[in-house]
Amino acid sequence: MRNARSIRLLAGLVCAGTAVAACGTAGEDGSQAAPGGSGFEPPALEAMAELGEPEGELNILAWPGYAEDGSNDPAVDWVTPFEKETGCQVNVKPFGTSDEAVNLMKTGQYDVISASGDASLRLVAAGDVEPVNTELIGNYGDVYPFLKDKPWNSVNGKSYGVPHGWGANVLSYRTDVVRPAPDSWSVVFDKDSKYKGKITAYDSPIYIADAAMYLMKHQPDLGIQNPYALDDKQFQAAVDLLKQQRPMVSEYWSDYLKESQALKNGDAVVGTAWQVTVNLTESEGAPVASVLPSEGATGWSDTWMVSAKSPNKTCAYKWLDHIISPEANAQVAEYFGEAPANPKACGLTEDKGHCDAYHAGDADYAAQIWYWTTPIEQCLDGRTDVKCKDYGEWTRAWTEIKG
Template sequence: MRKKRTLAGTAAFGLALALSLAACGTEDAGDDSSPDSASEGPGGFVPPDIAMADSLGDNEGTLSVLAWPGYAEDGSTDKAVDWVTPFEKQTGCDVSVKYFNTSDEAVTLMKSGQYDVVSASGDATLRLIAAGDVAPVNTDLIPNYADEYDFLKDRPWNSVGGQMYGVPHGYGANLLMYNTDVVKPAPTSWRAVFEDASTYSGKVTAYDSPIYIADAALYLMKTQPDLGIKDPYALDADQLAAAVDLLKAQKEHVGEYWSDYLKEISAFESGDSVVGTTWQVIVNYTKANVEAILPEEGATGWSDTWMISSKTEVPNCAYAWLNHIISPEANAAVAEWFGEAPANPKACDLTSEGFCDGYHAGDESYADQIHYWTTPIEQCLDGRTDVSCTTYQDWTQAWTEIKG
């Protein structure tokens, strides 16, 4: 039997879970194929040598899914929202779902080997690859992969040395939202939440995660070129220190750090927050007079990736899931329920009118302004080899220091 999750509370709570965020076949018997172990990613990152499937067989009958809430709906939250049951009927793979609330939690859970596939954001993917917890994927075995937007493929957070480690799922930008009745003139820059934060002291909000350090780094990259930041996820010790100093100064004016989207909506509707980072879906649901922009410096954002455990014993069902979840039907359903742009352009034909335009789906000029979450690693992702860069662990320690 499929393990159903138990959701208590109102429909709004269910929707909150569905919208909360922060986005290879393993060895087959007798398969000795693997990507070139010498393939390098940015900065010389070399992944473990893990075999990749070169063919598929009969589905095994079960699949354990580890996912962000809202990415694997089976009708339990809303009877009309279900893309798990059709998969089970089509493939015979009985699905169980475990939800996680943070990327750190997902990384820890994947180490157990209990889960066959995971929806990983960019602040988790390289950690999973480096630890050998996920396998390279043979995209030739995933027919729907060919339809996905090219600008989401072979990126630093989902591939190494040209080898994909999953399939793109959905993406979006971390925008700047402001109360139009209070914040005047309308902001055009992240300066509103950094250097000008004192103007709205106590009513500034920011995303609660170490990866938010990249938002400060992006602002410094555009406004203080002497720091030499070329990639907001590739910070040496001095560059990280500059970002930390900026965020410590900001903290004096932050009323709330948020990770639960309902809390940010509530804060803007009550007036407790008037300016800060947001997602497009939050803008859509907030009843206060708000607008959101992609600031002139660009923005951070997410492009989530479905990956396959290197320890899975059900590679056929795992590959079937990856192909299903990026199919036009499933990708459209997830995008609308979760609130993000789909990775498959064919999904836009199945979404409500204006949905894909609202989320800038397929707009490459818009996507080029997004610096997608990527795991900071010691090998500088900007290609520098004369220094070591700070790691996600360093960022986690810094975030604790910032928040006090």
């Protein structure tokens, strides 16, 4: 696999990046700090009407691996071509978690940010980012339609950014041990699973959504419509399922290289993973495969957004256009390990099988993914007669689940 070295270099930060992308910031009382999804009115901010002359500078806040200038790897550089083309000199600040990113954006020192679903909505609600005029972004028209106008990048019909890349939390398994090949998450959640003690699970409160998604199909009487919108009864059912699973789990992972190692040495034989983990593990000789189970999967979709306080908005728009251009989007997707947002990127990846491996363009596949979203008190499934558990309560429950 071409990216094995890059993946190792990025492992610590990327794992703290995408893996924690759905973490919210709870207030002192445990409540979610900002609303998300639909049903709230963000500050009245307007998108740019037209571009001006590039201001000569751009300050980027990004997940590691999203704005590479050749300093980490001379062969990996899509920032320098942007600087030469636009005259916008780029300064990049990487962040490790969504909470860190949200706090940094509040300083007003950054012009653009790559935000995951939970962070994006908190930034919108706080007025830290503004709507984006997609007509000023030439490459936006090429972005896969199934990534546009979604709850994590649009609010009340207004776009707040451009989709960048996405992926699913798939079910990985050792093909020499897990037989027949699984097609359901029951192999990790069923109390009688024959793989108990060899199961790996994702280490984050947002993993509660995986349990809720499983219950949507296996306990339909609970009435779960959205795994991030759980009332008291639904939430307790998900928590109980994870407590039942706890003694079956050999290891909770947040560093996907550690999960890869566990799959290679047999300490784990089945569990939730990213496709990049599966690809890397398989490339190093382990008999590993992945599947999107019948219940679907959770996942992530990231968005580039413009700071409401940015003094460099023309440069910001030019970056948004650049980062979803076929050339740059191909480089980012391949370096980071995800599906690109622009289908034209697929013809430019060095690994010609990259887009097939990450299911880029497969709308049916993407439709089965419940993208990470911060749980809030206002139920994200549209219910108004009950309150849902917010992320503060998810965090407390996760501590209890793990013991």
